[in-house]
Amino acid sequence: MSARKKEPAEFVNEYLQLRGQDIAELHPAFSNVNELRSQYEAMDKYREFMDALHEYGELEGERLGFNPTSCSWSDMLKQLKIAQAAAAKSERAERGFFTRSRKKVTNVSRLLGVALAALPPELSSLQGGLSMVFDLTQRRESLRREILDVFEDIPAILVSACNKYKHFPKEKRLHDAIDDLKVTLFDTIPSLVEVIAPKTFSDKVANHFRGRKADDLLEAIRKSAKRVEACAGILRDDMAVETYLDTEEIDKTTKHIRVHVEQIHDLTSNVGQGVRSLNEHYEEFDSRMADLTQRQNCIIEQLNYALTSQHSLFRMLTDSVSTILFDQESSPQSPKHASTPGQLAALLQALGVRHGTDSHDLAVVLRQSEEFDSASKSVGAIILASIQFQNWLAGTGSDLIYIESHLDSSRFGKTSPISYFCGNMAPED
Structure with a gap:
């Protein structure tokens, strides 16, 4: 029995499976260029993310005090502080969480204000998403603690990762981790908003496994953030090791230079001693020449006297x-x-x-x-x-x-x- 002849569509499918990834990287029509790391991200997730921000802004209206689609990092920090204060107030009985929350509020106000403003523009779209999540945790006690445990560390992780990027501009692992975190936030924040605050009553009734779905979303974000943090930590350790090795190399070079300086000093001392010896010989020769000159002058004087004497x-x-x-x-x-x-x-x-x-x-x-x-x-x-x-x-x-x-x-x-x-x-x- 002869083999079945493949259809053209099957050849196309096999070719796309083999070379599809390379082809997708060559067509910007299906992706958006990330200027910081020269990589690509899916446009559909970004559009869904921006649509969710726009719908949330229209739904909440002027109550928010900020525009989710065009807010700043300062607005995001303000919403984070309010959410942490609400969590501390609702769980005052648990002193450990209260103490940790107050400590993080102090760190946010003192350290992240200027650092977040220095983040690259490619991450500015996350400002509205994080602000929207922190605003939801202020008014809903459900999952407040779990959401803050995951999201309140993300600004600091982004700052640390971007600082490492400045020192390691060609480190692909760090770039991929940051890009993965950003795309994960684009994908999970709209779903998390839908779980926490459903738009209609039917959506609320239909969502029987709301807590489990929220846990899955938070776990995905936590893993992505930990991956970025771990990559930055590895680079930090590598930088420490590299700095230590450079310090040892500098110390060896310094010792080598010191040995050369001592050799040059000894050589200079020997040359100086030789010069002093030559100077002594020159002074002795000069003294002998002066003595010979004096004797010559004496002889010339005697000859002149002999020529001018009355008895000559x-x-x-x-x-x-x-x-x-x-x-x-x-x-x-x-x-x-x-x-x-x-x-x-x-x-x-x-x-x-x-x-x-x-x-x-x-x-x-x-x-x-x-x-x-x-x-x-x-x-x-x-x-x-x-x-x-x-x-x-x-x-x-x-x-x-x-x-x-x-x-x-x-x-x-x-x-x-x-x-x-x-x-x-x-x-x-």
């Missing part, structure tokens, strides 16, 4: 040459016939040069005297015999280095410069 050899030679030139200009006589000593021995004796033997010095001088001509020797003899040269040799302040020739054994066989000069300047026999 340079001045003596200058004066002698000037005298010779003056004598040559004044007398045509040959220099070698002008008061030149006749014998070398007499010249050496006249100069007072102390030598071991004249014959020995004479032989040395005669061997070395052949380098000069007679005229040069005569000029030298005149210089040595002049009064200026004699005064220079006899002067006590002379700066000439006078060599005593054979005063020690290291100078035997040597001829003094003066003997050499006299021998070269002596006339020929």
Whole structure:
């Protein structure tokens, strides 16, 4: 038996079951965009919710003191305080509930006023629904305590969840939980109003299981609110753990930086010690340079004094040459016939040069005297015999280095410069 051929409608149904969710997310005509979390919510539940607010406002009229479709968070808090006061008054005998209610009234007035005003606009539609529920609990003692136990915590849960959203903008679990709570309130508040305050007598008579249905609605809201609160608590714990880990990381980084700072300090100290050592070496070198400069200045001063002294050899030679030139200009006589000593021995004796033997010095001088001509020797003899040269040799302040020739054994066989000069300047026999 051949298989039955599928109809086109069956293929469409299977395709929608497989890809229906993806297709629904692409068509905004069937949903409303949630700007806070970029997700979608069913339009039919939102319309039913707004219709219920509108009908309740028309039914109660001006007695409410607020418009359910356009009220504010302040109006909602006001209705919550009145409902809590009514519950405390009706159950004054139960002190525990009274104390808890009064405590929550104080918390509502001090903490939630500013925080609720900072909630995103997407949650503003819940203002009228919560205000409507709190208004019903003021005038109906039935289920008052159960309704307050569930709804009076919802504003604080919304504030806590939205604060966590600011710190975790990409946390999908929290966004889904808040969106689920909002859609649950859209779905259950109209049904809860219908259970608490039926419009007609027939509705009231027909609803035999009113309490059970209300309990189911409140349980659904409680579970959704607890889910949001639990998700926010998990994020709070995660934030605490993350903060602790960040603190430990910062502490490790601080210790690492401190170690680097100490290393840099030690390196700086070593560099400073090296700089001080170089500075000491520089000061020592500078002191030595100053000492050398002082010695150089002293030598320069001695040289200047030697050049400017009255007994200076340079001045003596200058004066002698000037005298010779003056004598040559004044007398045509040959220099070698002008008061030149006749014998070398007499010249050496006249100069007072102390030598071991004249014959020995004479032989040395005669061997070395052949380098000069007679005229040069005569000029030298005149210089040595002049009064200026004699005064220079006899002067006590002379700066000439006078060599005593054979005063020690290291100078035997040597001829003094003066003997050499006299021998070269002596006339020929």
